[in-house]
Amino acid sequence: MQSGDTVLKQVMAVFERESHLKLHNHPIHMSFDGSALIVAGEVPDIASKKRLLQLTRMHSEGQRLVDQLRVTVNPPVGDGELRTRIGERLAQAAEFRNCVICARVKGQLEVLRGTMDQAGNDGSGVVEVTVEDGVATLTGQVISLSHRRLASVTAWWVGGCRDVVNLLEVVAVEADGDDEISEALHLVLEADLRVRAEQITINVKNHRITLAGWVASEAERRQAEQDAWCLDAIGGVVNRIQVRA
Known part of the structure; x- marks a missing residue:
């Protein structure tokens, strides 16, 4: 079994390469408690949290994960x-x-x-x-x-x-799958007034979401990706949306 520090180094190297984000102001810690790997710390947003957990699962040799990652809120809300x-x-x-x-x-x-x-x-x-x-x-x-x-x-x-x-x-037993995730994300984007859902295409394969299309700003592009990461039980998000100059 690898140490928590070893897993952390592997995960952070991939995270920073894929996301181009540096988390120096958001320290992350990983440690083992018996057979469970505890992932703790503060991250800037939901996308960073979900991406870190996904990468940790890939590098933790099948160990059970305990998620103690929290999104930084500033100012805090009671x-x-x-x-x-x-x-x-x-x-x-x-x-x-x-x-x-x-x-x-x-x-x-x-x-x-x-x-x-x-x-x-x-x-x-x-x-x-x-x-x-x-x-x-x-x-x-x-x-x-x-x-x-x-x-x-x-x-x-x-x-x-x-x-x-x-x-x-x-309430009713319902099989989960790519079509179900796609349907849920369509509903989410249509409800989010910060993005124009009609300009964004969604493809889901093996629970992994790929976003494409054109939007008016980088903020709208990031918001669409954040919306996708907010969904539960997905296998990741690839953002190929382009910003129209």
Whole structure:
């Protein structure tokens, strides 16, 4: 078994070569606890977090990973405010109009929209938001894998999350695959007013997303990639979008 420092050096060399980012101001640490490799530290954005975890899996010889990477938030957002923002954003999203939205506050359940009696109705679901130390945890049930993925993206979009842990269950058994990921990302890009979805093409193969097309600015190009990385259970993102001068 390689040491944590050896794995870290290998991962960071590939990360900096592929992403052209230097994380000198965001120290990363890797260490073994029994058979598990703990990956901890601060990263600048969700893309860096997901890319680092992906590379670590490739270089860790099949060891179980414990993800303790957190996204830097400046200025920081209090847990109560972040919980409120996420709950309100979910309640406003058309995709969750049939869901009961609630929050866990100091161990007590607060219903933000709907009633718990509705949670078991056909075509309905429930999303519960808990926030601790800037980490948002989503629990409950939704009707599809797309809704599950959209819940994570919605939480990240709020701003202020250091991490999002999605524990939502899907009511009906549904096979995941490339078409499902493509459908979810189409919905995400269409909902994000910061990008023009009609100018971006999506190709998904073996859960790996490739983005192409033309956009008006580097900021829009980066935003589209960030949106893709916000999706759960994907195999990576390749950004081939070009900026039209």
